[in-house]
Structure formats: C-alpha cells, structure tokens
Amino acid sequence: MKIKERIAEYGAKSLINKELISLLTGIDIEKLPNSLKELRESADTMEITDLQKNKINALFEVSGRICKERIDTDKISSPDDAAMLVMEEMRYLQKEHFKILLLDTKNNVKKVVEISVGSLNSSIVHPREVFKEAVINSCSSIILVHNHPSGESEPSHEDIVLTNRLDECGKLMGIRVLDHIIIGDGIYFSFKEEGLI
Numbered sequence: 001m002k003i004k005e006r007i008a009e010y011g012a013k014s015l016i017n018k019e020l021i022s023l024l025t026g027i028d029i030e031k032l033p034n035s036l037k038e039l040r041e042s043a044d045t046m047e048i049t050d051l052q053k054n055k056i057n058a059l060f061e062v063s064g065r066i067c068k069e070r071i072d073t074d075k076i077s078s079p080d081d082a083a084m085l086v087m088e089e090m091r092y093l094q095k096e097h098f099k100i101l102l103l104d105t106k107n108n109v110k111k112v113v114e115i116s117v118g119s120l121n122s123s124i125v126h127p128r129e130v131f132k133e134a135v136i137n138s139c140s141s142i143i144l145v146h147n148h149p150s151g152e153s154e155p156s157h158e159d160i161v162l163t164n165r166l167d168e169c170g171k172l173m174g175i176r177v178l179d180h181i182i183i184g185d186g187i188y189f190s191f192k193e194e195g196l197i
Contacts, residue, residue, distance in 0.1 A: 003015065003019050003022065003023050003029075004023070006019075007023065017035075017036055018032045018034070021039065021056070021059070024055065024059060025052050025055040025056055025059070026052060026055075027048055027052050027056075031046065031047070031048065035185060035186070036091075036092075036185075036186065037091065037092055037151065037185045039056065040060060040092050041092075043056045043057065063088045064088055064089055074108070074109045075106065075107055075108050075109070076101065076103060076107045076108075076109060076143065076178075077107065079179055079181060079188075079190035079192055079193050082101060082143050082145065082179060082181050082190075083181050083183065083188040083190070085101070085109065085112075086099065086101075086112065086145055086181075086183060087183060087186070087188065090145070090147040090183045091147065091151075091183055091184065091185050091186060092185075093147050093149060094149050095117055095118055095149060096117070096118040096146055096147060096148070096149060097114060097116075097117050097118075097146060097147055098114070098115045098116045098117075098118070098125050098144070098145070098146040099112055099113060099114050099115060099144075099145045099146065100112070100113050100115060100130055100133060100134070100142045100143065100144055100145065101142060101143040101145060102133065102134060102137045102139040102142055103139055103140065103141045103142060103143065103178070104139065104140065105140045107141070107178075110137055110139060111133075111137055113133045115129050115130055115133070116129070125162060125166075127165065127166055127169040130142070130144075130166060130169075131169060131170070131173055131175060134173075134175045135173075135175075139175060140175065140176065141175060141176040141177070141178050142170070142175060142176070142177055142178070143177075143178050143179045143180070143181065144163065144166060144177060144179070144180040144181070145180070145181045145182075145183065146159075146180075146181075146182060146183070147182070147183040147184075148182060148183070148184055150184075151184050151185035152184050153182045153183065153184030153187045153188050153189040154182075154189060155180075155182055155189055155191070155196075159180070159182065160196065163177075163180045163191055163196065163197060166180075167197055177197065178192065178197075179191055179192040179197060180192075180196075180197060
C-alpha cells in the first residue's frame, strides 16, 4: 500500500519517520537515511533540490519550536511527558548538555534551565548550580535531564553516582528530585521507571 493510501486509511501515526519526511518534502524514500539524526547531519549534502533541503530544515525548525512552546502549558505526569518535552531539542546535540526542569507544586513546568555543557561523553555538574536555580525559581521539585551524543540512553556509572548525589542534596533542601531522564536518539532512560530514584 502506498504512503498516501495508508495515511488516508490509517492516519499519519501509521507512517514511519522516513515516510512522513518523504510525504512532506517530496523526496524519494530510498534517498532518505534511516534515522532523523543522520538526516539532520546530511541534509545539506544530499543529492536533492534546494527546495527539498529547505523543507527538511523547516521541518526540524518547526518541531523545535513546538517543543519550546509546550513548556508554557506542560504538566509533567509521567517520565514520558518529561522526555518528550526535550527530546527533539536534545537528541541531536553533539555534546552532553545537562538541564533541569523546574516544577511548581502541581508539577507544571515553570522553566527549563541549562546547567552545563560538557564534552562528547561527559558534563560537569555541581549540586550548587542545580539547586541554586531551583531556589531562585521557588520550585518544589525538579527533573534532571541530559543527553548522550552517542544516541544510547543507558546510564553510565557516573550518571548513577551523580543522580544519587543530587537526590540526597535535594532531600536535605526540601526540593524533590522526581526523575533523571537520559535522552538518546529517539529513546530515553528514566531513573524513576527503573526504580533507581
């Protein structure tokens, strides 16, 4: 069944990423790489028209803006909510970025703050920088978020040690660390879901 026939019968959710990109840009599906990360990195060098390149760049820009707009209205009720809030913005970053979601008493996102930017596989995070932002913004809880440029989402030993350290600091200060989300390429790891926090 062709892409246009399938979307007409089953809706956009029935299509994989490559099919959606092909439908929106007019690019032959065989010319598209398998992952969105590869597409973002290779879009400007692909053998496609300038119009098609512009359409790809526009799609990534729109998806990033949608994610940013969601911050104003988002309420975090599950690890998936937190991960989806930052997924498009963080999954393609080439260095580790460590951020925190600042939450009010009803788990509404007040603000997303970047704490540090590290190297290809590590970032330096100090508890005082994390909790300074939480105190300034009068938050009752926070969610830790960082990305793995490798695309994998499994936590390293250092990730686990850091999470435990920040969790203990939060308990002393009366600011709960609800979760630590690690963003990979379209996947994520939640410390809360895995019972590690």
